[in-house]
Amino acid sequence: MPFFSYKGRNxxxxxxxxxxxxxxxxxxxxxxxxxxxxxxxxxxxxxxSNEIDQINSLFKEPIEPIDIMMFSxxxxxxxxxxxxxxxxxxGLLSSTKNKSFVKVISxxxxxxxxxxxxxxALNLHxxxxxxxxxxxxxxxxxxxxxxxxxxxxxxxxEFEKFMRDQIKTALRYPSFVMIAMAVAIVIVNIFVIPAFAxxxxxxxxxxxxxxxxxxxxxxxMVNSWPYLLVGLATVTALFLSYIGSDKGSYQWDKFKLKSPxxxxxxxxxxxxxxxxxxxxxxKSGVPIVSTLKLVAQTVDNHFIAHKVEQMCLGxxxxxxxxxxxxxxxxxxxxxxxxxxxxxxxGALDDLMEEIADMYQRDVEYEIKTxxxxxEPIMIVFLGVLVLILALGIFLPIWDLGKVSLHxx
Numbered sequence: 001m002p003f004f005s006y007k008g009r010n011x012x013x014x015x016x017x018x019x020x021x022x023x024x025x026x027x028x029x030x031x032x033x034x035x036x037x038x039x040x041x042x043x044x045x046x047x048x049s050n051e052i053d054q055i056n057s058l059f060k061e062p063i064e065p066i067d068i069m070m071f072s073x074x075x076x077x078x079x080x081x082x083x084x085x086x087x088x089x090x091g092l093l094s095s096t097k098n099k100s101f102v103k104v105i106s107x108x109x110x111x112x113x114x115x116x117x118x119x120x121a122l123n124l125h126x127x128x129x130x131x132x133x134x135x136x137x138x139x140x141x142x143x144x145x146x147x148x149x150x151x152x153x154x155x156x157x158e159f160e161k162f163m164r165d166q167i168k169t170a171l172r173y174p175s176f177v178m179i180a181m182a183v184a185i186v187i188v189n190i191f192v193i194p195a196f197a198x199x200x201x202x203x204x205x206x207x208x209x210x211x212x213x214x215x216x217x218x219x220x221m222v223n224s225w226p227y228l229l230v231g232l233a234t235v236t237a238l239f240l241s242y243i244g245s246d247k248g249s250y251q252w253d254k255f256k257l258k259s260p261x262x263x264x265x266x267x268x269x270x271x272x273x274x275x276x277x278x279x280x281x282x283k284s285g286v287p288i289v290s291t292l293k294l295v296a297q298t299v300d301n302h303f304i305a306h307k308v309e310q311m312c313l314g315x316x317x318x319x320x321x322x323x324x325x326x327x328x329x330x331x332x333x334x335x336x337x338x339x340x341x342x343x344x345x346g347a348l349d350d351l352m353e354e355i356a357d358m359y360q361r362d363v364e365y366e367i368k369t370x371x372x373x374x375e376p377i378m379i380v381f382l383g384v385l386v387l388i389l390a391l392g393i394f395l396p397i398w399d400l401g402k403v404s405l406h407x408x
Contacts, residue, residue: 004028004044008037027113031106034090061100063128069157071101076150086112104128117141132277132294139284149284156280159356160298163269163363170265170367177378181385186221188389193218196393207396214392246302254303261373265366270301271330272359274308275352282349289315304330321348 004025007017016037020028025042032039071092078088089109096102104125111121119138122129133153140149197215200207207215221228242248257267277298281291292312296305307328314324322340325331331339335355342348 004042006032006039006043007041008032008039010038011036027110030113031110034093034109035102035106061098063098063101063104065157065161067096067098067101068128068133069154069161071096071105072150072154072157076147076154079147079150085118118146130297132281132298135286135290135294136280136284139286143285145284152280152284156276159276159360160273163273163360164300166363166367167266167269170262170363170370173371174262174374177374181381185385189218189221190225193393194222196397200396208391210388210392211396214388250302250306253301257301257303261370265363265370266301267330268359268362268366270299270304271335272356272363274299274304275356275359279349279352279356282352288321 005017005019006028007015010016020031028042029039074092074095075088078091079085083091086109089105089112092105093102093109096105107124108118108121111124112118117138119134119141122137123134136149136153137146140146193214197218200211200215243252257263257270259266274295277295278291281294282288286294289312292308292315296308296312299305299308307330310328311321311324314327315321320343322336322343325339326336338351338355339348342351
């Protein structure tokens with residue numbers, strides 16, 4: 001789309017100007033009027049430079065998932081009340097607080113003005129509306145159930161947010177404990193052990209093996225901390241680069257699912273997301289093959305997404321969902337039994353919702369009991385750490401005290 005430079009006055013009579021993208025001057029004039037700006041001059045302009053766009057993107061308000069959720073809910077309410085889409089979007093322009101999302105809604109109105117369908121207009125913003133969202137809207141347009149699709153999308157996004165928050169909650173506690181322990185080890189080796197080293201040096205006696213190991217490790221950290229920081233930064237950068245690749249993200253997501261304690265929680269949350277997405281697509285009338293392709297994009301785990309893609313290929317070959325799901329090895333026997341019943345009864349979407357509810361309850365229970373399962377491990381680790389410090393630091397002091405008592 002071409003860019004136009006405009007000048008106009010807002011509701012307070014103040015002069016405003018800028019550069020916007022639009023199909024033609026008339027559409028841009030309508031867009032400005034809907035935003036409370038009376039255009040004075042609209043002339044062809046030059047697109048903003050990439051550097052300016054990058055700088056502006058650093059300071060503009062980010063669009064959060066909650067913004068998409070509220071947009072879906074409000075669109076359902078307005079369409080349910082019989083309000084046309086253009087009028088609904090105009091109403092959202094004045095009620096939306098996020099300035100970045102206001103621009104997105106304004107772009108949607110411009111696209112609809114030019115004759116595009118809503119799904120095509122949403123597809124112009126792939127970073128905000130993913131392919132699953134756009135596909136659901138396209139189904140709603142084809143079936144005349146756009147209002148119901150918006151409500152289902154709201155419920156789906158609400159569930160997605162809940163699952164993400166649950167996973168973050170599950171990871172927060174062990175991450176905090178590991179960071180606290182790492183900081184404690186660094187403090188002990190840099191500040192505590194060097195203070196005792198002076199005492200040990202003044203003793204002039206042969207030190208135990210454990211003490212010599214602790215002193216050597218402490219000296220290494222004190223003398224080499226700049227290199228350790230550089231090494232840590234390098235390893236972190238390489239790790240982030242690796243998991244950013246297709247192969248790395250696949251292996252990392254697979255490792256997360258198989259990791260102890262946290263792995264089962266992530267697996268159940270991913271399965272809940274899969275079942276909920278499947279139920280939404282199936283209830284909306286999307287064919288099974290297309291449903292599996294869409295679900296593979298929403299599970300937020302490359303390993304599980306690969307399993308779902310295998311299911312899709314199996315269904316395309318004429319296999320049943322039960323058979324393909326069994327071959328993936330990602331579902332437990334109870335879930336496979338429910339899938340079998342769903343296929344036989346023709347109520348697979350309803351049973352998928354029950355599977356999602358079951359996994360959701362399991363995730364909530366796992367998170368509530370997470371602390372109780374981690375505490376014994378932390379107690380053992382702290383006990384080992386205290387034992388090492390006792391043997392390495394306090395044992396020589398204890399020996400020195402006994403020697404002093406014998407001399408006196």
